[in-house]
Amino acid sequence: MPRRRRQDPKLDALRQRGTLNPRPERVRDVLFGQSAFFDAKDLAQVKYEMIRRAQVDGVSVAGAADTFGFSRPSFYAAQAALTREGLAGLLPRKRGPRAGHKLTPEILRFVGELRTADPSRAAASLVRLVKARFGVTVHPRTVERALARQEKKRR
Template sequence: MARTPQDDPKTQALRQTGTLNLRPQDVHDELFEEREFFDSRDLVQVKYEMLRRVSKEGHSISQAAVSFGFSRPSFYQAQTAFGTSGLAGLVPQKRGPKQGHKLTPEILESVREAQAEAAEVRPAALTQMVQERFGVTVHPRTIERALLRDQKKRR
């Protein structure tokens, strides 16, 4: 029985690392179509080859972007990332804040104190208190997660 792309080990590994090209069918470069080594599912390899075609083989940016399934702005982003960080710069990064950036240590301390005074105080009430004292709007779930992180650290 033939393997489907979903249960191919390489596809799984690429998906797990966040480097799976979601549009491999848009890659029309001859190397990717003719040689087995070149895998259009590997986003890092596709971006690197696109950059190499322009810098080493003199292809135009527009031509390279189209044949590798990218836009010109995406080419420039990849070029900047590669120039700054090398191959690691071509690996997609998770977007957005990594933690509750609104909850400063001062706000967290105030939340902890309020919870210590009345253990049954609800996150919605804590949210209101943060808004009134600090002028910062946070979601009740943000406070719940921060307090859970604190509990885990204390174990």
């Protein structure tokens, strides 16, 4: 029977939080090779050390970015995020809209009432009615997902 490899809990935590460096092999800074404290797999730590190396140690931006496996634009983006938000700025964020920004509570109520009155009504039909009443264009799949979420909440 093959042996199961032990999972590294830190690696699992980094992966779960989205802070696992996808290219740790590109980090060539000496500290990351000498000390267990410096972990090339920790994206936030790598970015912080890259910025610190340039600002405190006087290494050029191009040199620091290259040593830590980043491009100059990535360096400047990380530096701006650190300046603006502190360490939290170095943590990745979910991209894209956070929620259905077009489907306001009023539109959801309207669509829900229409679906309750006629459960067989197609999403495309609901989209046309939303466009006519509110002047908002939404995709039929967006309406279907919103209705499914509402149904799930009711259970």
